[in-house]
Amino acid sequence: MRKLVPALLLLCAWAIAENPRTLAIRNAKIVTVSGPVIDKGTVVVRNGLIEAVGENLAVPAGAWVIDGEGMTVYPGLIDSLSTVGIPSLAPPPAGRGGRGQTTTTPAPPPSPATAPATAAAPVTPAKGPEDRPATTSWILAANEIDPSDHRIESVRSAGFTTTVTFPARAIFGGQGSIIDLASAERAGEMVVVPAVGQYLAVSRGGGMFGGFGAGFPNALMGYIAYIRQIYLDAEHYKLLKEAYAHSPRGMERPPYDRALEGVLESKRILLPANRVVEMDRMLRFAAELQQPVILYGMREAYRPEAAPLLKKYGSPVLVSMHWSEAPRDPDPEAYRTMRSLENIDQGPAAPGLLQKAGVPFALYSDGLDQPRELQRAVKKAIDAGLARQDAIRALTLSPAEIYGVADRMGSIEAGKIANLVVTKGDLFDDHTQIEMIFVDGKQYKPAPEPPAGGGRGATEEPGVSQ
Amino acid sequence: MKLLGILIGCGLAAGAASNNSVLIRGADVYPVTSAPVKGVSILVLDGKIAEIGAKIVVPKGVRVVDGKGLRVYPGMIDSGTELGLSEIEMIRETVDTGELGEFMPQLRALAAVNPDSEHFAVVRIAGITSVMTFPAGTGGGEGGGGRGRPPQYISGQAALIHTFGRTWEDMAVSGSAAVQVRFPILGPPGGRGGPVPENIAGLAGETGAVTFTEMTRTYQQEVAKLADFFDEARRYQKAKAANLPGFVRDLKYEAMLPVLDGKLPVAIAAATPRSIHDAIQFAEKQNVKIVIMQPRELGSAAAELKAKNIPVILGRVLALPRGQDDPYDQAFTLPGEAYKAGIKFAFGTFDNQFVRNLPYQAATAVAFGLPQEEALKAITINPAQIWGAGDQLGSLEKDKSADLMVTTGDPLEIQTQVKHVFIRGQEIELSSKQTRLYDKYLNRQ
């Protein structure tokens, strides 16, 4: 990026005005998140970093000055579990999968993926763990980022400057990377941290007869057994590799196993859990595997048993903002379960309850990628009891802490990356306008809102794989 | 023998020495339609009940069965089976329920009944002497279609048959006791009105659901299609009556005539109050008799069923509640509820392999609120009346068919043993494939 600047300077002069190396936002309300709110202050940005923040700061000479009167500056929002930047993992357009919603535990691809986005070649069903079904653990999201993903602009327009993007393919999808949503020429410029943890997904398995004849694994218990075997194998693989490295002479060479390499390189795992039963199961499982874990999903985190359980293990969690919704135009006599009624009624209360209980959590978009949808989703959690400042934290500093990058992002502090959102009005209010977004100090204007009801179908890549 | 069988089947056989006359002496007799009488005899002549009394002179040549300490009941009737049409559920070649075609009232279950099905012996030695056998089968509940098939609206004629006879003609009580109609269900396509499994619906926000508007449209189209068929049948009826020139006989419409004349009911499975109400409304509009089958909830439909005097076939009693929030005993208490509402009902088992458990299903209803006498009626006289054979079957009364079971006690109790079974006065050998295998292997050397 930085090396590119001289070239850009020559090529288009207006770019300088729009994205100068030094800028200052004056007279703005500044929500630092890490410290108290500054009612009227200045943020100075230089070379993509926050140089200074405070009440009575001098504006450096030559800086582009933005009058922030009536505006509020927030740290850029971080989507703590996303696939933005990997176009092939975009959720299907609305209308195909009901209302276009993803689940937090996507089913594995129909054939065991040995490489991402390869043409669908006939693959024999896996016969067991040895075939490493649906495993691409060696993949880094950073290596798959495509700056042309249309969702980048859409999500950024909602105030997200950063995503933690995962190659979210079951079962071992690969490692996620922290991505700044800048309009880069080269994907590498967007990567903040290339490897933050291994994405795991499971499926509950097919229907009544789903177990007959499909590839391994097929049932939930098969997924769990497979994951367990992989970790046992990884442990054994490590022993063999170490022994061979120590004295190769006279020892049979252990075969290279990229699946196990990927697992061994991951410093934490992400496991899906929606119901309390699943939280309990996955927390126990992670403890058994001796892996630091982040749970994602959390649709039933509002239940009274959830917070004490999560507190007991102390693992952070990512809460999906894709709240369950009441069916549209439902059969008035369709059987409704208490469980789903509660889920719809109380789902958005989960973040507030987790906050009160002191469970470390962040919010994530779970397939929502339209600014309006995202705003509305956060607002729902606020309306259901999450304090506004806690909502902001759950989308800024908390995810930064969860992924161990609070030293470089998540709040407005000197020295951190200049990811900022500037609004008129309080963030997440119904009529609040996002005025500008800064990613790595570079300014962006929000994209015009798509026509109401346009949905995400229009922005979708045609023919993307699911 | 074959000739004799046919003669008996036609009810023309006579003579006291025939094997369908018997005197059961000194038993407790439970006629069902009247109070039990203890220590009396029951005389059967020529397949019919001739007399019940304390002192009966044994006609010459009539065999005497000692009924001391035993009870005599009318044979039981199961109102929901596919007996004779289906031998082994999972082997299609042995199953003759579920013909193709949308409107098939001309199909006759009776003519596909295999008298040598092993099921009949298993069932009759348990005291079940008659059953309704349905052309579309009974296990699947309501709704048309089925596995990968186009929807079916009218499945054919259900037969009321005895569980014993050399041919299906011998077995027939009524070759056409109802026309089975699979009334459209307002609900998600392919669904049977049941709840979506919790783990799918609950947490994913119930995506992909068909809207009520769409459902209603499909439903209305289907109902209209069914109504059209009835209308055509009525035009046919008129054309036939008028003997219009160019009148062509049509088997489908011909089969509908007894329905249109109000002689034959349509049997419609309807699980919920809404489905029940819709089916009744249809029948009223078409001015046809209706029997509601397999409701899982009565609710607001109970009063309507009572007010319009529409009979109901309940079952299975031993079933899970409709949804996960429903009371665990929902299916157990339904018959008691129907009784309290004043509805006339009978029981069906709706699964061939469990037909012999008909009295136990009834007993479970008793445990959960149905009076025992009512439970007994619901497997004897009520089904006989509902299926148009009230003058022949279902109770111990003079001139009725001598379908009897002689038991060691209350037939609804599992431990009660059936000692004798008579169908049309003929004593049934109490053996089946199963007793024969038992005897063979009990004494295996």
Added chain:
Amino acid sequence: MRKSWIVALAALAPLYAQNIVIQNATIMTVTKGTLQGSVVIKDGKIAEVGEKVMMPQNATVIDAGGQYVIPGIIDCHSHIAVDGNVNEGSVSVSSMVNIKDVINPEDIAIYRALAGGVTTANILHGSANPIGGQTLVLKMRWGKDAQGMIFEGAMPGIKFALGENPKRSGNPQGGRGATQTAARYPATRMGVEDTIREALNEAKDYKAEWDEYGAKVARGEHPIPPRKDLKLEPLKEVLEGKRYVHAHCYREDEILMLLRVADDYGFKIRTLQHVLEGYKVAEEIAASGTGASTFSDWWAYKIEAYDAIPYNAALMQKKGIVVSLNSDDEELMRHLNTEAAKAMKYGGMNETDALAMVTINPAKQLGIDGRVGSIEAGKDADLAIYDKYPLSDYAKVQKVLIDGQLYFDRDSDVSGRPAKALEKQKLIEKEKQSQPKPAGGRRPVE
């Protein structure tokens, strides 16, 4: 809704937490006859059973006048409380999967089973493959978490399956439930035997490998351990007698085959499940010391069930086999007491022998008869109280205790219904109000 349930239970629980006396009851102990009297429960265990008992201090009294107490029913074959598919049917041998990993303590079937007097159930993997997944025994402790359901100390098991079901995947075009995918071995009963023998061979080699490793370690060497194989671990345990085999089977040929395979590999089949033709080879089963867990009267639903007879349980019992009656079905599970009664009807079992088939016999088959299955001092206070003679279909369950705690109470269940319904109705109303009204009302019927 379920919350209110737990609240209701929690309100009851303290009353029954410590000492309880059930009195004036007809107590069918199964192992020590039937008597009129009392059961004393202390700290979750049965302390005393008798016509006259010592009343402990501060005891809660349950007056069961006119009622019957039996040991909590044990279902030796169930698939409830499982999250996801019960079959890992993708492979011929799926011994690496474990029911223990997918316990769903929120399955409403648990509560319904309780309401049918069941206190313990053997939760099995399905029958899609010759060697299926690992199994375990649960107590129906509704309201507890997954770990809280587990029957502590009960021997784990593994499912084997013979006959039609495991070969169905080998015949993708035939039979209901067949899929469009490629055929998976085996397709015949011959292949089923072969699959089992091959797997046991592998397990034997695996065991030898680990034994050798153990010997080296014992000698003070530091070898690299062999790869731990989750598929072979449980089979190794079978060979070592540390895991029970529960084998789904129907026909006499396959039953005998499995008994002989086990002989060849030096272990015992713990139970034959379903075993509908067990009566044909009852002598051989009895000689092998294998238990049989069957249905009372299922038959003719498939060809391998065509020779099933309702006398099977009684006949096998007469020939010296320990027999239990199971449900394999979450509905049937709710009235196993009447399944036992059928053993009296078909084959003339006496009352105690019949009741044993759903209590002490399955306990023996699962190796938990020291803890449950009869009403004896020292055993877990797992009890079902019926309003009438429990071997009658007129009887219904009034109360169920597990470990001396009340888990089901019919009166509370019934009286709690209006409140539950109201709570639900409120949520439905709330949802309706938050939604825009769709146009159009109820459609007319054409």
